[in-house]
Structures are given as structure tokens and as C-alpha cells.
Amino acid sequence: MKPDDDRSGRDDPEHRDDIARRDHRNADPAPTPAPPPPNGILWSIAGDVRALLMLPSALALQVAHPAIGAGVDEYSVFRTDPWGRGERSLRSVLLWVYGGDEAAAEGRRLRTLHRSIQGTDTRGRRYHALMPAPYAWVHATGFPVYRHAQRYLGRPFTEAQERQLYAEWLQVGRILGIHDRDMPQTPEEFWPYYRKVLADELELTAVVRELTGTDAPVPPPDRGPRPVRPLLRALWPLLLPPLARFRRFLTIGLMPPDARQALGLPWTPRQERALRRFGLVVRTLVPLLPERLRYLPLARRARARHRAARC
Template sequence: MAALAEASPRVEPLGAESLSWQISGSRTALLGAGSALILQVAHPVVGAGVKDHSIFRKDPWGRLDRTTDSLFTQIFGGEDAIAEAARLRDFHKAIKGVDAQGRRYHALNPEAYFWVHATLFMSTVQIEKYFGTPLTRAQQAEFYAEWRQLGLVLGIRDRDMPETLEGFEEYAEAMLRERLEDNETVRDVLYAVSLREVDPPPWWPLPHGVWRIVGRPLGRSAFGLTTVGLLPPQVRELLGMKWTRRDELALRALGAVVRRTVPLIPAKARLYPIAYQAKRAA
């Protein structure tokens, strides 16, 4: 088995001057959750670990909340980011086993550990493209450099991460074409994001019946569109998903609505709590 991800020498967490602070923390991140999770679990190690050890099928909203809390603690937490990185490594030490094809896996496998981190970079770029302000090439390079710094905080080894944005793009293309696979966990995630049997999220303000009649159908439509639309074409092909020009226009129309309306929402409601508190204190 490959060596595990290990704690790096002291690395400074991201600060208020970083581009990551500027573009992260909005609840629009929810729109990229489905595609990011599919990219993650399509990796055989991650897919097996989630299948055998995760409770996301029973508690999808709780799983999503814990993931976003962890991610934004890494970005906005300052010294707390160091502690969160250590907690994540400790948590994943016990996630290991043998998958359905007889392959041994461990969650701290360096390739898989970085891939999860990489998908969040890719997802953020896509969210900004469709629902925020698209990043320029220079901004993407800056953001990747910061994401690499955050990877070191998480304990990902320097040699396991491409040094430049160009190197990362070559790495991502190879992963998408050669390493990812359709598997049972991918199908479970696709079913979960369809919201067919999912209760309303904890923050849903209206009666359960309104969720069933209005919230669930609207959520299913939006999540279905963003989950498929934000995936790289290679992965849509792998999973047998169709994506038409009409679908693309619908996604862009949704993006236009989000860009116009989200800035009108007060920051306290628009941002996740840790992001709101950090930006307010900066």
C-alpha cells in the first residue's frame, strides 16, 4: 500500500488577503456540492471508503453541513485550520478495507487524499464561472497556489501536488480520463441529489408539506441541472449522462438569476457563519 498522507512542517494557514477568502464562503457553494461529491466518489478509493464508512445516505444534509464546516474552517479558521487538518487525518486513519473488486484501500492514500482536495478547487472555479465572477487565468493560477498551500496545511505532501496550474490541468485531465470509474457509490450520490426520498434540510423554514409539494421538485430541478452541468464532459461521458445545448442555456439562465439576486441578500444570510464572522473581523 502507498505511504499515507503525512503532516507537513509548519505551514501558514490562508489569511484575509488571499483570493480564497474573497471567493469562498457563500451559500452558492451548495450548487456545486453534487458535482464535487460525484468527482470524489468516482475515484475507486474514495468511492469504496464512502460506501463502507459514510452515513450520507441516511443523513445527506448533515453530511453536507459537516463537509462545508470543515472546508470553511480550513479556509477561514486561521490557527483552527491547523487543528482541523489534524482532526481530518486522525478521522481518516480508520477508513480502510477491501472494495467489491478485491482491491485494498485506505482513505489516507496520497493520491485519493489529494484528489478530494483537487475536486474542491475544480468545483470552486466552476461555481465562479456560472454563478459568480469568472476567474481570469491569472486568478486561477493564484487560487491554485493558495489551494496548494492549503493542501500542505492538510498534510498532503508537496510531491503529491502539481506545482503549477498548467501541471494541475494535465494531472486533472489524466485523472478524469484514466482513473475515475462508475461505481455503486456514484449511483447512490446521484440518487441522493435527486432528493426523491430526502427530508427538508434543517434550515427549511416552511412546513414539511410545502417541501414535498414545492421545495423538493424545485430543488430536484436545480440540483439535477447543476450536478450534471458542472461536471467535466469526460465524467458525463463516463457516466452516460446527456448534456444538450438547451441544458447549457438553462444552466446559464440559472446562473444569471443567482448573480443578480444573491448580492441582494444580507451578508449574514448569504455567507456560511464561519465565513461571515471571519470576513467581518478582518
């Protein structure tokens, strides 16, 4: 759910070094943060295939922040290599939860890669990807999106589960190098912070328009079995329009309503009914799948290792 780590090399060494020095000075003298606990909320939902349906909403909410939108617009390869970009981002997210000792290393890798992302946003303000406010917002978006999407794709969280989810999400933030002082520490503190960002910062950036549009050119997937790729390329002009409409439908529909309203994204009662019908099918069928189909490979392997270690 972080901005892509493939980008051009435009850099301001003096500013980058200043950020690095501040990182060093502000580093908490704490032990390496551990990932969320096995069998916690995130252990159950982050690697579930339904998480793939939630990620576009979280990404759109991230890049609605002017600094993040500008960074992704200028540095990301999401236009030229969307499938590779998505695969790398998904692997990173899964490592935060299921990576064990690799989780903290992945967090350090991301911070290092983001040190060269800087520029000027749409409001004329200088930004750097590791500035505390935008860096924390990128991570913060996961909590409201998980909470909202779960109401359609699974069972709504109880108050206790929601509180546990937030505590685990804070733990993931520590893996990513987000200081506790830069993130609300309880759900009660989160919502005023969230509403303030919606009101004061978010806008319909160029990247949000692309992610919620249906006419952006998207190359065919270059992953998957070799025999299938030529067929996909041949059929892609026919497959892309309905896929783009479905992506827009899920991106806007699984975004929290107050975020949709802040960005001026349209959502009709008819679309809401369609999303509820789609959610009913998903939350009925997915729990019936065997684990090898329900969980993404990295998550499935971690869960299997954990079960084996307990035996």
C-alpha cells in the same frame, strides 16, 4: 469536500498502524501550515452562498474515484443523515479557509478520523482513505469545479486569478496533510494529472448514481426553527421530487464537461441554456445582497474580525 467522518468501526489495526507509521516517517519537518490569506481568492468565494451550489459537483467528482466511492458507500452516513453530514462537511471546508489557528487542527482531526477507513474498491483493489493518490484527489476536485462553476455563477477567473486560486488551494491541501509531492504544484502540471485520473480511474460508482439520481429516499431536514419542522415533514413528499431534480441539474451542470463525459452523465443543449439563465440570475442578484446574507455565518464572522483587526 472530504468523505464523511461518521462511519462504522470496521478496522484492520495492523494496516491502520502501518499507515500511521508511514505518516510519521513521511511528515515534513515544516511549521504548521497557515490557511489561505485574508482577502485572497478563497477568502472571497469559499464562504459565499454560491459555494453551496458548487459543492454537490465536487462531491460527485470525488466519489467517482473507486476508492473514495467505496469508502463513502461503506462508511458514510450520507444516506441516513444527509443534512447533518452536509453541515459537518461544510463547517470543515470553511474552517480550512476562515479558521485561523483552528484550520490546522481541523486538518489533523480529519486525518485521524480517516485512519480507520479502508476496504476493497469495485476493481478489487485494497484502499485506505489516507493513501496519497485518493486522498489528494478528494482535495484536487475543488479546483476544476470552482473554475468551471465560476463561469456561470460569477465572473470567470483571469489567468492570474486562476493561478492564485491554485496556489491557495495547494495551501489548503497542506493544512489537510497532503504533501507537495502528491499534488501538481502548478496549473500547468495539474491538467495532465487531472485528465489522467479522468481517463484511468473515474467511473460511475454507486454513490455517483445516487448523488445524480432523483429517486433516492432523502429524509426531511431536521435542522431549522422548531415550528417549521412539522410543516416541512408534512410537505416533504411534495417538495422532494423537484428538489431532487434541481440537485441533479446543478450537480451535473456545474461539473466540468470533460468530467461529465468521463462518467457518461447526460447533458443536453437545452439544459446548458437553462444553466446559463440560472447563472445569470445568480451572478446578478447575489452581489447585491448585504454581507450578512451573502456569506455563511462562519465566513462572515471571520471577515468581520479581520476588518476589525485592521482598524
